[in-house]
Each structure stands twice: as structure tokens, then as C-alpha cells.
Amino acid sequence: MEVVTKPKDFIINMALESGGKVISNFLLHGLRIKNSSDKKLILKDIKFELYTSNTLVKEIVYQGESLSNIIKKFAENGAWLGKGFGAKLFLGEEGFWNPECYTDSVEMRPNQETGIFNEYFVVIYDKVIDKLVIKVNYLQCEEEHVHELKIPLIQYKNKNQYILPLKGSISTCGNYNSLPDHRQHYSMEFAFDMAQYNVDQKLCYKENMCDEDYIVYGKDVLAIADGEVVDCYYSFDMTTSWNWDERKPYIDKYGLAAQCGNYIVLKHENEEYSFYGHLLTNSLTIKNGDKVKQGQVIGKVGNTGLSNCPHLHFQLMDGPDFLTARGLPCSFLNITDVAGNRLNFIQEENIIVHAE
CATH class of the missing domain: 2.70.70.10 (Glucose Permease (Domain IIA))
Structure with missing residues (x-):
């Protein structure tokens, strides 16, 4: 199993304090899930876990019909994300996904892949969300596996001082x-x-x-x-x-x-x-x-x-x-x-x- 995100190193969280709470606001541009093994597998669920200081705040889970629907829609509508001007414009690169390898169901043969494009997160909590954990649960050879990926969330601070470009x-x-x-x-x-x-x-x-x-x-x-x-x-x-x-x-x-x-x-x-x-x-x-x-x-x-x-x-x-x-x-x-x-x-x- 291969799980890759765009961006892959960190995600910028535009957190805003309001009414004694913190509104965390961030975006995952792309999630690619690929069967990199030589055996078929069945996706069970895709889970997004949101943390602050290692405390779990919220879970978002795609499973069952919702998982089947996003995989099918991605296969039907996501071919343009593979290459060309549009892929660069929306993902910053060509080849993040390979449309020739898309699966249209939760069953993934070797080298097949699927994905989620532009997943938005807005969370209101006492503290800022500082970590996203992605867990992909799948069944292979009658055994259940979980592939986990952790991505830090940062609040970006400019390195220079700027003025507005219009007066x-x-x-x-x-x-x-x-x-x-x-x-x-x-x-x-x-x-x-x-x-x-x-x-x-x-x-x-x-x-x-x-x-x-x-x-x-x-x-x-x-x-x-x-x-x-x-x-x-x-x-x-x-x-x-x-x-x-x-x-x-x-x-x-x-x-x-x-x-x-x-x-x-x-x-x-x-x-x-x-x-x-x-x-x-x-x-x-x-x-x-x-x-x-x-x-x-x-x-x-x-x-x-x-x-x-x-x-x-x-x-x-x-x-x-x-x-x-x-x-x-x-x-x-x-x-x-x-x-x-x-x-x-x-x-x-x-x-x-x-x-x-």
C-alpha cells in the first residue's frame, strides 16, 4: 500500500481566534492511494483524524456507500488531473495521479490507484489543530491492515514585511x-x-x-x-x-x-x-x-x-x-x-x- 499526499511535508492551517474558540481552516489538495503490492486488496475505509497536542479532536470517515461513491466519481471525473496544464494548475505537478491506473471500485488490483481531490477542513475547537493523521484500512489475503500517514499542520509566518500592492x-x-x-x-x-x-x-x-x-x-x-x-x-x-x-x-x-x-x-x-x-x-x-x-x-x-x-x-x-x-x-x-x-x-x- 502506498499513500501519498499533496502537499506531502506539511499543511498550512489558517487558524483564527473567535469568541474564545479557534477556527482551524486547512486544505489537503490531493490524496493518492495505490496498491503497490502484487495481490489485490479491498479498501474498507479512509479516515482523517484531527489532533491538537496529541489529543484527538475529530474523525472524518469514508466507508461503505460513501467510500464507493467517491472512488467511482474520482475514476469518472478525475482523468484530467493526471497531466497537462490543468494538473499543474490544480496540483502543482503532472503525474501525481495516473488515470490509466484508476479503479472504479473498492477492489484494487496490483498497481491500481484512487484518490481524493481537494479535501477541505474547518474545525472549531478550544485549541488550534496541529496534526492530520490519515488512516487507510484495507483487507488483503483475508487479513486487515491499516496504513497510517501523519502530516503536521503549521501556521505560516511571512519571512519578510509586505505592503498591499494597491493604495x-x-x-x-x-x-x-x-x-x-x-x-x-x-x-x-x-x-x-x-x-x-x-x-x-x-x-x-x-x-x-x-x-x-x-x-x-x-x-x-x-x-x-x-x-x-x-x-x-x-x-x-x-x-x-x-x-x-x-x-x-x-x-x-x-x-x-x-x-x-x-x-x-x-x-x-x-x-x-x-x-x-x-x-x-x-x-x-x-x-x-x-x-x-x-x-x-x-x-x-x-x-x-x-x-x-x-x-x-x-x-x-x-x-x-x-x-x-x-x-x-x-x-x-x-x-x-x-x-x-x-x-x-x-x-x-x-x-x-x-x-x-
């Missing part, structure tokens, strides 16, 4: 609390989008708005910290379709720009990288290899790539490659909420923050 009152959306949004993608787990409302607190305030009608369009985008430009694209001049078949030819021709539009990747100290997407065509003020200072204008907000209106897509990563790097939470020095209270992380979906 003024900024509306944010698509953060990690919006489960089906950016978070399901590997590098975008903690990404979010930024726009601005007009004086009536509306993003869209009339019919048939053009790009120039949006308040945020053309606004300066700032470097969140000192760094170096390690990747950028400046000349993509269109928005692409949300239909994959229509977008794929542009992906094949332009690569990442067809997804993110014009973009910039900055390398900061301690191997943290910031990403800025959907920028205005030919607005970049930098090029690869340039050194930048915190607060320096590096481009302008646009509406290029896979975008439904002018906005800035932002994320922090542990590497320079948008498709293979791991997403990281990003705290900011200079943001407050609408009441003037100091914020570090943007932890709520659809809130307005102010940045000086």
Missing part, C-alpha cells in the same frame, strides 16, 4: 474562505483579487461598462517589498474565454499569459515570491532582472487573460513558477478595515480594506 480603499474577494475559488488551485491557495467601488459603493454601476469605467482600471500596482523581477509578460492584449476548449489554443500559444494576462513575478528575500496578474497591456515599468524597491510602481491594473472585469490578481508563493510553486499566506503592514482597525491577513471574503 486607497480596496475591495477584496476570492480569498481562502471562498472554497471553490482560487483556493482549489495549488499556487493560488491564498490568492485574492482586488478592485475598487465607486462613491456609491458599487463595482458595476451602469450597463455595458467598458474597462475605463471601472474605478480600479489603470491604477498603479506597487511592489510589496524590495525584490528582483524574475518573470514578466507585458504584451498580451485580450481577455480569454472561461470555456476551456476556447481558451486552450491561447494557452498553447501564449502559455501563462492566456490564463493570467500580463503579469509580474518578484523574488523577495528568504525565497518568497509575489505574483501580480491581469495587468494593463504595455503598462509594465520593469523587465526581467530589474531590482525594485518596496512601493515602486511596477505596472497598472488591467483586464487581460482569464478575467471578467478589471482587477488585480495577487498571490504569494514559495517559488517563481506560477504552476508549480506553493501558495503562501501574505500579511501586510499597512491595511485597516472600514472601522480603522489594524489587519494583518485578509481573512474574510468580500471585505474592504484601506491601504495608505
Whole structure:
């Protein structure tokens, strides 16, 4: 039996204290279960155990009909997770799963595999959840076995000090609390989008708005910290379709720009990288290899790539490659909420923050 997770080393827990309790919030992007033996086996259950200081807090178990259903649905719908742009976008790599070896039942022949894709956990408890234990129970040669895997949960702390990449009152959306949004993608787990409302607190305030009608369009985008430009694209001049078949030819021709539009990747100290997407065509003020200072204008907000209106897509990563790097939470020095209270992380979906 082979059990592998994505990520495999640790999982980031975005724990938040509220009302005397701690809300633990974390995501397992992928779980692969493979029969690596030369004999068939039968899966009995998949169990997730959540711990704090070695105290079991909660169990989540897939067994019986629920287990059969997730295995069958994974076999029917998970072929695209094996290779290609989609596999990289959602898992950070190709080949984590091999669709040719999927089983559609709890009976697994040698080399067959199954999996769980994007398992979300939200737990309210007195203390933060600090460990996930995965137990796979199976029957083989009339003997019951349990394969156990332990994964630590950490609360990530940024290694550098950052400022928000836009100034003024900024509306944010698509953060990690919006489960089906950016978070399901590997590098975008903690990404979010930024726009601005007009004086009536509306993003869209009339019919048939053009790009120039949006308040945020053309606004300066700032470097969140000192760094170096390690990747950028400046000349993509269109928005692409949300239909994959229509977008794929542009992906094949332009690569990442067809997804993110014009973009910039900055390398900061301690191997943290910031990403800025959907920028205005030919607005970049930098090029690869340039050194930048915190607060320096590096481009302008646009509406290029896979975008439904002018906005800035932002994320922090542990590497320079948008498709293979791991997403990281990003705290900011200079943001407050609408009441003037100091914020570090943007932890709520659809809130307005102010940045000086």
C-alpha cells in the first residue's frame, strides 16, 4: 500500500481566534492511494483524524456507500488531473495521479490507484489543530491492515514585511474562505483579487461598462517589498474565454499569459515570491532582472487573460513558477478595515480594506 499526499511535508492551517474558540481552516489538495503490492486488496475505509497536542479532536470517515461513491466519481471525473496544464494548475505537478491506473471500485488490483481531490477542513475547537493523521484500512489475503500517514499542520509566518500592492480603499474577494475559488488551485491557495467601488459603493454601476469605467482600471500596482523581477509578460492584449476548449489554443500559444494576462513575478528575500496578474497591456515599468524597491510602481491594473472585469490578481508563493510553486499566506503592514482597525491577513471574503 502506498499513500501519498499533496502537499506531502506539511499543511498550512489558517487558524483564527473567535469568541474564545479557534477556527482551524486547512486544505489537503490531493490524496493518492495505490496498491503497490502484487495481490489485490479491498479498501474498507479512509479516515482523517484531527489532533491538537496529541489529543484527538475529530474523525472524518469514508466507508461503505460513501467510500464507493467517491472512488467511482474520482475514476469518472478525475482523468484530467493526471497531466497537462490543468494538473499543474490544480496540483502543482503532472503525474501525481495516473488515470490509466484508476479503479472504479473498492477492489484494487496490483498497481491500481484512487484518490481524493481537494479535501477541505474547518474545525472549531478550544485549541488550534496541529496534526492530520490519515488512516487507510484495507483487507488483503483475508487479513486487515491499516496504513497510517501523519502530516503536521503549521501556521505560516511571512519571512519578510509586505505592503498591499494597491493604495486607497480596496475591495477584496476570492480569498481562502471562498472554497471553490482560487483556493482549489495549488499556487493560488491564498490568492485574492482586488478592485475598487465607486462613491456609491458599487463595482458595476451602469450597463455595458467598458474597462475605463471601472474605478480600479489603470491604477498603479506597487511592489510589496524590495525584490528582483524574475518573470514578466507585458504584451498580451485580450481577455480569454472561461470555456476551456476556447481558451486552450491561447494557452498553447501564449502559455501563462492566456490564463493570467500580463503579469509580474518578484523574488523577495528568504525565497518568497509575489505574483501580480491581469495587468494593463504595455503598462509594465520593469523587465526581467530589474531590482525594485518596496512601493515602486511596477505596472497598472488591467483586464487581460482569464478575467471578467478589471482587477488585480495577487498571490504569494514559495517559488517563481506560477504552476508549480506553493501558495503562501501574505500579511501586510499597512491595511485597516472600514472601522480603522489594524489587519494583518485578509481573512474574510468580500471585505474592504484601506491601504495608505
